[in-house]
Amino acid sequence: MDRSPESLSWVQEKIFLGKTFREYLKSNLTLSNSIAALILIVAIPTMAYRFVRGLGPSTNLSDINPWGIWIGIDMLCGVAFAAGGFVMGTAFYILGLKEYRIFVRPAILTGFLGYLFAVVGLIFDLGRYYRLPYPMFVSFGVTSIMFLIAWHVALYLACQFVEWCPAIFEWLNMRKARQWFYRLAVGATIFGILLSTLHQSALGAIFLLAPGKLHPLWYSELIPLFFFVSAVTAGMSMVIVESSLSHRVFRNQVAHIDHGHFDRLTISLGKAASAVLLTYFALKIIGVAHSNSWNLLFTHYGYWFMFEILGFILLPAFLFAYGVRWKNVRVVRFTALLTVLGIILNRVNVCIIAFNWNAAVRYYPSWMEVVITLGIITLEILAFRWIVNRMPILYDHPKFESSH
Amino acid sequence: MLRKSKVRIAAMRMNRRKFLGRLAATGGAALLGRASQAIAIDNFPGYRDRYGVLVDTTLCIGCRRCEWACNEWNKLPNKPIKSFEDKTVFDTVRRTHAGTFTVVNRHIDSNDSKPVYVKKQCMHCEEPACVSACFVKAFRKTPEGAVVYDASVCVGCRYCMIVCPFDIPAFEYDEPLTPLVTKCTFCFDRISKEGGVPACVNICPVESLRFGRRADLIKLAHERIRNNPGKYINHVYGEHEVGGTSWLYLSAIPFDKIGLRTDLGRTIIPKLGKTFLTAVSVVLVSWPVLFTGLYVFSRMSSKSSRENMPSTKMKAGKDG
Numbered sequence: 001m002d003r004s005p006e007s008l009s010w011v012q013e014k015i016f017l018g019k020t021f022r023e024y025l026k027s028n029l030t031l032s033n034s035i036a037a038l039i040l041i042v043a044i045p046t047m048a049y050r051f052v053r054g055l056g057p058s059t060n061l062s063d064i065n066p067w068g069i070w071i072g073i074d075m076l077c078g079v080a081f082a083a084g085g086f087v088m089g090t091a092f093y094i095l096g097l098k099e100y101r102i103f104v105r106p107a108i109l110t111g112f113l114g115y116l117f118a119v120v121g122l123i124f125d126l127g128r129y130y131r132l133p134y135p136m137f138v139s140f141g142v143t144s145i146m147f148l149i150a151w152h153v154a155l156y157l158a159c160q161f162v163e164w165c166p167a168i169f170e171w172l173n174m175r176k177a178r179q180w181f182y183r184l185a186v187g188a189t190i191f192g193i194l195l196s197t198l199h200q201s202a203l204g205a206i207f208l209l210a211p212g213k214l215h216p217l218w219y220s221e222l223i224p225l226f227f228f229v230s231a232v233t234a235g236m237s238m239v240i241v242e243s244s245l246s247h248r249v250f251r252n253q254v255a256h257i258d259h260g261h262f263d264r265l266t267i268s269l270g271k272a273a274s275a276v277l278l279t280y281f282a283l284k285i286i287g288v289a290h291s292n293s294w295n296l297l298f299t300h301y302g303y304w305f306m307f308e309i310l311g312f313i314l315l316p317a318f319l320f321a322y323g324v325r326w327k328n329v330r331v332v333r334f335t336a337l338l339t340v341l342g343i344i345l346n347r348v349n350v351c352i353i354a355f356n357w358n359a360a361v362r363y364y365p366s367w368m369e370v371v372i373t374l375g376i377i378t379l380e381i382l383a384f385r386w387i388v389n390r391m392p393i394l395y396d397h398p399k400f401e402s403s404h
Numbered sequence: 405m406l407r408k409s410k411v412r413i414a415a416m417r418m419n420r421r422k423f424l425g426r427l428a429a430t431g432g433a434a435l436l437g438r439a440s441q442a443i444a445i446d447n448f449p450g451y452r453d454r455y456g457v458l459v460d461t462t463l464c465i466g467c468r469r470c471e472w473a474c475n476e477w478n479k480l481p482n483k484p485i486k487s488f489e490d491k492t493v494f495d496t497v498r499r500t501h502a503g504t505f506t507v508v509n510r511h512i513d514s515n516d517s518k519p520v521y522v523k524k525q526c527m528h529c530e531e532p533a534c535v536s537a538c539f540v541k542a543f544r545k546t547p548e549g550a551v552v553y554d555a556s557v558c559v560g561c562r563y564c565m566i567v568c569p570f571d572i573p574a575f576e577y578d579e580p581l582t583p584l585v586t587k588c589t590f591c592f593d594r595i596s597k598e599g600g601v602p603a604c605v606n607i608c609p610v611e612s613l614r615f616g617r618r619a620d621l622i623k624l625a626h627e628r629i630r631n632n633p634g635k636y637i638n639h640v641y642g643e644h645e646v647g648g649t650s651w652l653y654l655s656a657i658p659f660d661k662i663g664l665r666t667d668l669g670r671t672i673i674p675k676l677g678k679t680f681l682t683a684v685s686v687v688l689v690s691w692p693v694l695f696t697g698l699y700v701f702s703r704m705s706s707k708s709s710r711e712n713m714p715s716t717k718m719k720a721g722k723d724g
Contacts, residue, residue: 054580063501063574066562094695096702127560127575127583131540139540139557145677146539146563148684194691198684205680209537209567209673212665224680360497 014171017389036378043375046368050124058368065356065363067125069373072351074121076203077344078114079153080227083235084242085111085160086196089189099265102257105167105393106246107239109384112160115153117380124372145205152199159195162188170400171391178400201228207350215354217296217305220287223350229280234343236273237316240266240336246394249385253394263329270332273339274320281313301357308349312342450530454549455595456618456642456650457605458625459523461662462635463612466494466508466521470604470613474506474525477591477603497663500524502576505588506604511662520655522662523604523613526551526572526588527642528650529673534564534573536674542585549618549650550590558585569646569668590650618650625654647672 008018016024050058061068088107091097123129135141135150163185169178204227207214220226247254247262254262288294296302316339323331352363365373388394468488475482480503494510506525513520532551535543542558545551553573560583565573576583594600595615605615614621625640641653646668653664660666 052580054578054583055575056577056579059577061575061577063499063565064571066565066575090695094699094702096699096706098706125561127562127579128558128581129560131557131559134557134559135539139542141539141541143536143674143677143681144539144563145680146537146561148681150539190692190695193695194688197687197691202680202684205677206563206566208676208680209533211671211673211676212569212668213566221679224683 014390036382039374039378043371043378046371047124047375050368050372055127058366060363060366060369062361062363064359064361067351067355068363069348069352069365069369070121070125072348073344074373074376075118075125076347076351078118078121079200079203080231080234080343080347081238081340082111082114082118083196083200083231084239085163085235086193087232087235088239089163090193093186093189094193102262102265102394103239103243103269106243106388107235108160108163109167109387109393110238110242112157112164113380113384115157115160117376119153119157121373121376145202145208149199149202149206152195152202156192156195156199159188159192163192167391167393170397173399197228200231201225203227204350210355213356214350215301215357216291216293217288217301218350218354220291222283222287222290225283226280226287229276229283230343230346233273233276233280233339236269236276237336237339240269240273240333241340244333246388250388250394253388256395266329267324267327267332270320270335271324273336274317274324277313277317277320277339281309281317284309284313301354304349304353308342308345312338312345316342450648451547451549454547454618454650455590455615456549456621456652457602458614458616458621458652458654460612460614460628460654461520461522462654462656463610464508464521464523465610465612466491466510466519467609468508469607469609470523471504471506471508473603473607474588477594478505478589480505494519500572500587501574502578502584502586504574505586509663513657514661515657520657520662522653522664524663525604525651526590527570528590529646530648530650531646531672531674533567533569533646533673536677537563537567539563546592546596548590548592548595550592550595552589552592553585553587555584560585567673569665569673618652621652625652628654644670646670
């Protein structure tokens with residue numbers, strides 16, 4: 001490892017962004033950091049409380065409602081939003097859409113962190129979290145869809161780590177390791193596409209086994225396909241949302257990127273998202289037709305269902321098309337956000353609101369569940385920022401050729 | 405005792421008939437060869453001598469001694485047997501919880517406003533959803549018919565509770581480090597021994613519960629319906645529900661009025677995930693080919709477009 005020629009120590013250069021410790025601390029006294037600190041001051045003791053006292057005192061989970069927001073939001077939404085990694089990987093590596101290159105690394109990092117923190121959320125939810133590796137090493141329930149998910153998420157995490165490695169070694173200036181992982185990354189991406197297809201849909205397939213509990217408008221034999229296709233829309237929208245935020249927050253890192261070009265790419269992503277959203281909408285309608293639940297559309301749950309599919313699938317599909325037609329990047333960004341919210345709504349509907357819809361006792365999260373979820377999201381954002389501030393994610397490292 | 409031995413004899417007769425039928429079927433399968441064997445595997449009718457319990461809700465007096473005996477045998481938190489006579493617990497409809505494997509609920513017959521008492525516990529499905537859903541194989545269907553749980557591998561994901569159509573498995577939420585999923589064991593440690601019956605059946609003072617071979621109990625249930633015209637609903641709950649259950653119910657009023665779901669149908673829940681698991685292998689095999697094809701195609705088209713003109717390609721919708 002060769003160090004930078006300046007008089008800075010390695011720690012100063014790599015960790016403190018070239019500042020002295022005091023300067024670094026001072027630079028961190030910002031509004032966003034104080035909000036994050038505030039959340040974590042509450043969240044971390046709450047997390048400890050969950051582990052010390054157990055799920056009973058800390059959550060509203062019960063025998064009738066065994067899954068709450070840690071599965072519905074942290075796991076199901078977290079994994080869906082992480083789909084950007086495989087969507088961009090497919091576009092760039094497989095379809096050869098080279099102009100999307102600027103999205104690939106951030107998407108892979110978002111993907112990796114998305115999965116990692118989904119697993120973190122899962123650790124809070126599992127009764128015996130320390131047995132998390134059991135399906136891999138101890139006892140194999142091969143008939144279970146959950147078994148598939150466990151393996152795929154573990155393998156996919158490894159894949160995404162490999163994909164992220166070139167950036168780590170560029171940061172550490174380790175040329176050999178970087179070259180090695182750089183070559184490995186393409187293979188990992190392709191393997192990752194396979195894994196993603198399977199477990200994005202598997203997350204939906206979990207609910208195939210609960211026909212008596214999930215409301216018929218959401219329950220469908222097509223639910224694995226719904227989850228997969230909506231994950232593709234989630235991935236694309238998340239790339240738009242995340243990149244436009246990054247371009248604001250990390251302004252100085254993207255100074256080299258032509259804004260007109262960036263906007264054009266955003267719009268073309270919107271075009272793709274529009275097409276996939278329309279596909280998703282068509283599938284949802286086929287789902288209703290397939291189970292012949294038209295008569296349920298005009299019930300309370302039916303209105304809620306239509307609110308979801310009209311307001312968060314069909315509307316964004318048209319808004320994206322509108323934004324593309326009039327080259328309005330603001331509309332595209334807003335629509336991406338709408339789509340992201342729609343995914344949250346869908347996952348929460350499937351896992352919580354439309355689940356056990358006919359049960360006597362309904363679930364709503366306890367404040368501790370909410371605080372822990374917020375804490376996990378905060379940690380994820382901080383981790384993302386920490387990495388982006390140090391590693392070449394948004395830009396090409398000057399010392400390494402970008403021979404993609 | 406007399407009745408019990410009668411049942412046994414009936415069982416033997418039944419078994420022999422079944423055995424002969426099975427022999428004929430096997431012979432046929434042997435002649436037809438492999439293909440029909442595969443079909444036969446899917447139609448495995450269950451272990452021949454598996455047990456069941458027939459619950460005749462018209463006989464139950466709601467004494468809740470079965471609850472007491474269950475707690476006693478399974479070393480669950482218990483109270484003196486006297487306190488189980490307290491009728492106020494019937495004011496709310498209860499379900500199984502950690503430390504409670506079985507509960508008796510009271511439902512009111514709307515015709516004569518008489519109470520109907522219904523015992524609830526694990527149904528010990530023929531095709532258990534929990535067994536197929538568990539990703540560490542913590543559940544197992546034994547040849548005796550019991551669905552038993554192995555705490556030593558359980559991760560506590562509670563997927564079994566999500567998929568159980570009868571909402572039976574419960575979780576020790578207040579246990580921070582080693583929470584278990586809890587449910588009725590069918591007193592596996594009793595019934596797996598010669599002559600053993602579940603603790604609840606053993607204590608039932610009115611023989612509302614009847615333990616025996618499942619096949620015999622189904623026959624007995626239909627006999628009771630036939631021999632008492634107008635008394636029962638002409639249906640043995642559990643004979644076909646979700647592919648059949650070990651515990652079977654007879655009732656004088658519709659089953660959905662006594663807390664048993666009638667919308668479950670005959671759907672075998674583990675089968676619902678099978679199509680997906682089949683599709684997984686299809687994707688596993690075909691995706692690499694498909695994506696390699698796409699890759700080659702995109703290489704070719706980008707080469708040809710480079711030769712034509714330096715244009716920016718627009719990307720069309722990409723979906724699965």
